[in-house]
Amino acid sequence: MNNKVSIFDREAIDGLRRELQLDPQQVRQLRNRLMKQFCADAQAVEDFAAADRLAIHCLEAYRQCDSALDGATKLLFRTAKGMLIESVILRIATGRTTLCVSSQVGCAAACEFCATGKMGVAQNLASEEILDQVLQAGQQLAAEDRKLRNIVFMGMGEPFHNEENLYRTLESLAAPELFHHSLTKILVSTVGIPDAMVCCARRFPEVNQALSLHSVRREVRERLIPLAKKHSLDELRQALVELNRIQQKPVMIEYLMLADVNDAEQDARDLIDWLTGLDVHVNLIPYNPIEDAPQLAGTERAGRDAFSGLLKQAGVTTTIRYSLGNDIAAACGQLVKKENRAIAAAASKGKAIW
Numbered sequence: 001m002n003n004k005v006s007i008f009d010r011e012a013i014d015g016l017r018r019e020l021q022l023d024p025q026q027v028r029q030l031r032n033r034l035m036k037q038f039c040a041d042a043q044a045v046e047d048f049a050a051a052d053r054l055a056i057h058c059l060e061a062y063r064q065c066d067s068a069l070d071g072a073t074k075l076l077f078r079t080a081k082g083m084l085i086e087s088v089i090l091r092i093a094t095g096r097t098t099l100c101v102s103s104q105v106g107c108a109a110a111c112e113f114c115a116t117g118k119m120g121v122a123q124n125l126a127s128e129e130i131l132d133q134v135l136q137a138g139q140q141l142a143a144e145d146r147k148l149r150n151i152v153f154m155g156m157g158e159p160f161h162n163e164e165n166l167y168r169t170l171e172s173l174a175a176p177e178l179f180h181h182s183l184t185k186i187l188v189s190t191v192g193i194p195d196a197m198v199c200c201a202r203r204f205p206e207v208n209q210a211l212s213l214h215s216v217r218r219e220v221r222e223r224l225i226p227l228a229k230k231h232s233l234d235e236l237r238q239a240l241v242e243l244n245r246i247q248q249k250p251v252m253i254e255y256l257m258l259a260d261v262n263d264a265e266q267d268a269r270d271l272i273d274w275l276t277g278l279d280v281h282v283n284l285i286p287y288n289p290i291e292d293a294p295q296l297a298g299t300e301r302a303g304r305d306a307f308s309g310l311l312k313q314a315g316v317t318t319t320i321r322y323s324l325g326n327d328i329a330a331a332c333g334q335l336v337k338k339e340n341r342a343i344a345a346a347a348s349k350g351k352a353i354w
Contacts, residue, residue, distance in 0.1 A: 003053065004052075004053055004054060004055040005053060005054065005055060006055050006058065006128050007030075007031075007034060007054055007055065007056050008127070008128045008131045008132070008172060008178070009128070010172075010175075010177070010178070013027060014027075016050060016053055020049065020050050020053075022049055022050060026047065026048055026049060028177070029047065029048075030044060030045065030048050031177060031178060034056070034135065035135065035138075035178050035179045035180075036179065036180060037142065038135070038138035038139045038141065038142035038148070039139070039142065040139060040143070041056050041057075041139075044056075056135075057132050057135070057136065058079075058080065058126075058128045058129055058132050059077035059078065059079060059085075059129055059132045059133065059136065060077060060078040061075070061076075061077060061136060062076040062077055062078045062084060063075075063076040064076070070091075071089075071090065071091025071092070071093070072088060072089065072090055072091070073088070073089040073091075073140075074086055074087075074088050075087045075088070075089065075133070075136065075137060075140075077132075077133065077136070079105065079125070079129060081123075083105040083123065084105075085102045085105055085125065085129075085133075085155075085156055086102055086155060086156060087099060087100060087101050087102060087133040087136075087137055087155060088100040088155065089137055089140070089141065091146070096149050096150065097141055097146050097147065097148055097149050097150070098149065098150040098151070098152060099133070099134060099137045099138075099148055099150070099151050099152070100152050100153075100154045100155045101130055101133045101134065101151060101152070101153055101155050102125065102130070102133065102155035102156035102157055103124075103125055103130060103153055103155070103156070103157040103158070103159040103161075103162045103165070103166060104122055104123060104124055104125055104156055104157025104158065104161065104162055105119075105122070105123040105125065105156065105157070106119040106122040106123065106156065106157070107119070107122055107156060107157045107158055107161075108122040108158065108161060108227075109158045109161075109191045109225060109226070109227045110226050110227070111191065111212075111224060111225050111226075111227075112223060112224050112225075112226075112293055112296065113224060113256060113258070113287065113290070113293055113296055114290070115290040115292060116156045116157070118290070118292040118293075122157070122161070124157075124161070124162040124165060125157070125162065125165065126165055127165045127168035127169045127172065130165065130166075130169045131169055131172055131173070131179075134148070134151060134173070134179065148181075149185060150185050150186070150187070151173065151181065151185065151186045151187075152186070152187045152188075152189065153166070153186075153187065153188045153189055154187070154189040154210075158190060158191055158193070158227075159188050159189070159190060160188075160190050160193040160196035160197070160200070161193075163196055163199075163200075166188070166200075167200075167203060167204075170183065170186065170204050170207060173186065174204075182206075183204055183206035183207050184206050184207075184208070186207050186208065187207070187208040187209070187210055187252070188200060188207055188208070188209050188210070189209075189210040189211075189212060189252075189254065190209065190210070190211060190212065191212045191225050191227055191228070192211055192212065192213070192225070192227070192228065192231055192236050192239075193231065194231055194235045194236055194238065194239035195239075197209060197211075197239045197243060198239055198242050198243065198246075201242070201243045201246045201247055202246060205246055205247050206247075208249075208251075208252065209243060209247075209251050209252070210251070210252035210253070210254050210283070211236065211240065211251060211252070211253055211254065212225070212254045212256075213236075213253050213254060213255055213271075214254070214255055214256050214258075214262060215261075215262045215267065216233060216267075216270050216271050216273075216274040217262075217267070217270065218232075218233060220261065220262055221233070224256075224258075224261075224262075233274070237274065237278070240278050240280070241277075241278065244278060244279045249279070250279045250280050250281040250317065251278070251279070251280050251281070252280070252281050252282075252283055253275070253280045253281065253282045253283065254283050254285055255271070255282055255283065255284050255285065256285045256287055257284055257285060257286060257287060257298060257299035257303070257304050257307065258287055258296055258297070258298065258299060259297040259298060259299050259300070259303070260297075261296070263299040263303050263304075263307055265306075265310065267307075268307050268310040268311060269310070271311070272310070272311060272314040272316060275316055280316070280317070281317045281318075281319070282311055282316055282317065282318045282319070283318075283319055283320075283321050284304055284307060284308055284318065284319070284320045284321065285321045285323070286298050286299075286304065286320075286321065286323050287299070288323060304320055305320070308320055
């Protein structure tokens with residue numbers, strides 16, 4: 001019988017401490033070493049009396065891809081169910097380090113421009129599976145003498161389709177006895193689920209939110225994001241008004257620049273009108289082509305600059321994102337899918353996955 005307890009399960013760890021009459025200081029030291037200092041497993045448990053009862057990781061490290069162009073690293077993990085997920089470490093030139101985590105295997109949003117949405121599966125990750133991405137990435141960065149600064153939920157999946165596990169994860173990341181990570185250094189990106197956006201802001205007002213908008217023309221947005229048919233642009237705008245009221249800080253607006261789709265001067269004018277009165281920061285995103293969407297092409301740099309100039313001229317805070325990890329398929333919309341398609345197909349036929 002497997003009687004190991006997850007390091008992320010506070011109640012189970014406290015139960016183990018009582019069962020074995022462990023010194024509470026041992027538990028605090030263990031948690032500090034793993035979740036604050038990101039020590040290697042062996043170093044973290046070397047003085048812990050019940051190391052054989054611990055389950056430190058629930059994800060298996062499957063593969064690592066390091067960019068030859070910039071400071072990006074793609075980490076592939078295998079879940080207990082045999083599915084693959086990805087996390088991406090971004091080592092920004094300024095010294096800031098960001099971790100992009102996945103909240104699901106696949107994604108039901110099925111956005112036209114995103115490889116993850118073309119995977120054909122969508123399964124929620126448990127909170128422990130999200131937290132283990134943070135732990136294992138943090139351990140790698142600690143070994144490089146780097147610190148994990150920012151955590152962004154911009155990997156595989158729509159975070160608000162896994163709402164309760166997202167909230168459990170945020171609670172654990174913020175908990176002083178666990179990661180004690182500042183919520184102001186966490187960003188949750190969504191394709192736009194108004195009720196969940198407001199709920200998250202109320203429960204975690206310090207957490208930053210990003211809305212994948214991409215167009216304020218209904219027909220264009222619904223083409224790019226099929227889920228947009230469920231929530232109107234008016235609903236989304238009202239949610240942003242409420243987020244501004246609750247959080248008193250800008251909401252990030254993500255806008256993927258697609259040639260001849262949403263990058264015309266009139267698109268910029270419409271976006272400016274739609275954003276009027278809102279406290280937002282627009283992030284213009286270069287498009288990373290995927291094989292499942294050959295009909296899409298990214299806006300050239302000159303077009304992105306012109307679009308940005310119109311927004312700035314209108315007083316809208318705007319930046320153009322620099323995309324990392326292109327050579328390792330780690331940039332947005334290029335997450336793993338082929339392996340999971342095969343795994344899901346094999347599982348549906350009752351075949352052994354591994």
